[in-house]
Amino acid sequence: VKLLESGGGLVQPGGSLRLSCAASGFTFTDFYMSWIRQPPGKAPEWLGVIRNKAKGYTTEYNPSVKGRFTISRDNTQNILYLQMNALRAEDTAIYYCVRDYMYYFDYWGQGVMVTVSS
């Protein structure tokens, strides 16, 4: 199993960014996928999940980002996305793509840094 995030970087407050996560080594459509972020030196924060094919690829979000962040997936290319809008300084963190397996997170990507600053 490999999860490789990309798309991070420096963005101004109020700006947008889309993160991608290339998944391999497993049947992508069988699994729920989550995004989790971690500000430097702090605890992880779950952002949201997109369910598997059997559950119709439905989504759930943390209220802390609901309405600003959107999770989607391209099941033909095995890519997970996180669209982030109206970014704030407090969104600065390492963002992880994570496989969600039956009530635990079993594989994490290496993470990508997002810095929101003017």
Added chain:
Amino acid sequence: DIVMTQGALPNPVPSGESASITCQSSESLLHSNGKTYLNWYLQRPGQSPQLLIYRMSTRASGVSDRLSGSGSGTDFTLKISSVEVEDVGVYFCQQFLEYPWTFGGGTKLELK
């Protein structure tokens, strides 16, 4: 949201000694199916978190049997017997009972 609160360790921990990390949830994590949805992760320096224990007491694949998880509905313990260099890092508990999934603030383990 369910709030997860972790205790601190009396660092540094002497090599070979045991260490117990505590975690408390603001609500019971015991599901009506009898399972308790509490997980433990370790984040080694410079790495992503990795799963150690799921559903309170089941070790993940490849995890040393020196680690064990226990607890009740709201109070949980991760015990590490005979602490080694590979155990150094920050430990997080996490609940999977209800959205939004939430993590504890972390417990750092340093080795003496």
